[in-house]
Amino acid sequence: MPMRKNISVIDAITFIYGVKVECKELEEVRVKYSKTGMPRYIIDRNGKRLFTVRSSDGLLTLSEESAKILFDCLPGKVxxxxxxxxxxxxxxxxxVVDADENLLRGVDALxxxxxxxIAYGRTVVSGREMITLNMGEAIKVRGKLDWRK
Structure with missing residues (x-):
């Protein structure tokens, strides 16, 4: 069985978005491992799934809960x-009217x-290309939020 590595969600988000995130909701999380010892889910203290760890590259995919948390915690248009x-x-x-120019292709965006x-999904092109291109896909939507409340 592979050795379990301690995952820091704050460090993973810093790596993905390029900005240090200070968010108390992300400090009290735990990692759920698969039976092979690889990290699969990041879960909050109430047992709700915040992130899924992609097995192909180790990056995080968002859930509705984590999208709301990141929307409040990420500064500016990051x-x-x-x-x-x-x-x-x-x-x-x-x-697309505006986007984080440092957003990478293949990561989740708000x-x-x-x-x-209103929604979150996986980017198809980089943030800079979203702004400059006028045709083609920008984001594949993974989930929508009920934003009319």
Whole structure:
């Protein structure tokens, strides 16, 4: 059985988005391991899944809970993509108004409309390309939030 490595969620988010995150909700989490000893889920103290660890590269995918936490904790437009229209399953580049230019291809991003978090998903192109391109896919939506509350 492989040795279990201690995972720091704060360090993983810092690596993904390039900004040190200070968030008390992410300090009290635990890691759930698979039967082979590899990390699979990051769970909060109430037992809700916050992140899933991708087995292919070790990056984190968001859940609805973690998207809300990161929306509040990430400064400015870091990790965020601002759109003009509500997405269905895909956000297209022509609907992107602004985006974090340092956002990498293949990581999860927060989709924002009118300064409200409306969805989250995996980026298809980089943040810089979302702004400059006017056609093609920008983000594959993984989940939507009920933002009209």
């Amino acid at each position: 990790g965020k993509v601002y759109v003009t229209e509500l997405p269905t399953k895909t956000v297209f580049n022509k609907h 989709i924002v409309k009118d300064d409200e978090l």
